[in-house]
Amino acid sequence: MSPKAEAIRISKVLYAVLGEDRFPVDVRSAVIELSAQMYPNEPIKDIKPVPLDSFEGMLAKSPKGDKWIIGLNENMDSLGRIRFTIAHEFGHYLLHRQRQDNFNCTHEDMHTWDSQVRAIEAEADTFASYLLMPFDDYRKQIDGQKLSIDLLRHCADRYGVSLTAAALKWREIAPGRVIVVAAKDGFLDWSCSNERAFRSGAFFATTKQTIEVPAKSLLNNAIRSPNGQTGTIQASHWLAREHPDVDLEEHAFVIEGKDYSYTLGVLVLPDLANRSLDDEDELLSPLNGQISFR
Template sequence: MDNHPKAEANRISVLLRTVLGEERFPVDIKNVILEVSNNKFPKEPIVDIRPVPLDKFEGMLVKSPKGTKWMVGYNDQIASEGRIRFTLAHEFGHYLLHRNLQSEFNCATKDVMSTDLGDRLMEKEADTFASSLLMPLDDFRKQIEGCLISIDLLKHCGDRYGVSLTAAALKLRDVAVGRVIIVAAKDGFLDWACSNQAAYKSGAYFATTKETIEVPVNSLLNTTIWSPDGKSGTIKANAWLPKEPVHMELVEHVFVVVGEGYSYTLGILVLPDSERQVGEDELIENDSIN
């Protein structure tokens, strides 16, 4: 893991901006994978990208038996173009960052929560690379500058970069100045949650890998049904986070994500600046930040 994922992605982004200009989005990820791998590593390029039957995985990267070429595959049941694009960029990240460590990668969403620290690190690095390549930080900041967080803003970013609303929300979490938590729920319980650093350091996070967390009864996330516009509103912060002051409110943005073989409710919790700082001894190790 000698290369930094953001640095690798930035090098490619600079090249694309030089050749294609500022309006180069969405990134033509398939062409980028083939061209860059062939130019940088002509003795072991990626030569094939195709849908494959992957029962439990989103994507894969595998080396040929002769050890001279690579193939990228993505689950042929994925209908969302945004998910496909991010999966391909994720596998490309493994190729650039980790191909000298192993000859085959089979990746599922839950891999970022693996108990093996090495696997978790590789998966997070591949995710960071994919996010940085598809949604470069400088351009993303231009899109959200002066804007309040909203479903419409996320849709704009999703459309511009050709990614899912969830991927756009996670990127927004990374660049937001204040406290932001992204959550996903299924059947009344949190499936996963990701806090940015500001939220995490104030104790505003959900340790979904360590405990089962029920969605608050009076939250928007608990009552929202699918609509093309999603839903936004303000509720008491301690409905979600009991340690927050009783007078504090948070803004909750909710969107139901429906796809072939999967569905969940995506929530963006935007909290005011913290009135308290949590000591290191109060923080628990968890997967709520990537």
């Protein structure tokens, strides 16, 4: 099954047992209980802390082949990131365990030259996103509302994920062309376009070149604010291919943590006429740079 379909299948089980009041998903219990019910001959028996900074999460099969263990770097200081990592490894278990016996997942996995590794990491991320933030429920939360930090915080709190993960999910559902970026010291650290934006050429290849934030962008001077900041800028300042008369809307949120800080930016461009996508296309949204769900 596709990552989206598998996540929907699990969500239906959780809904049948817990009802609508099932958020945030108790992902630790779900992983243990569901794997035992679905695959009793090779369940996930435990989720253990592994104090190694070289990876965020791992999934390993026992030497006897009768169980699996999830290893988790619990030094991560974001609970949302930990939850996403557990769901990511559960995705590997459901989707990929027939391919290999060990999965060691780091930020760099999405950017390896091995296309097979890159593909399964993207699938595990898609599964985790749809498990923790089901499409239908997320759509209800944002229906008819303009993007704001309050809206993203509501979604982040409801699903127990980071503000960044909530923004990346909003990018998938929002109409039009949307790019989510992270900026540090005047340059893009990573970017993520939805499919509508990508197909129109609105994306940043941050893995291939250093991309400077435009001088007039509010991301350059974003300050920590409970409401974030919103403004408009000529789209061609960001994307040379855009028409000079086209403006894009910028939303900037300062993300701070113990060992990291960056400005999360959401760039909203006008949609192009006569451009349609089906739901499956949204799963193909390109990821550029070392995306963090913190």
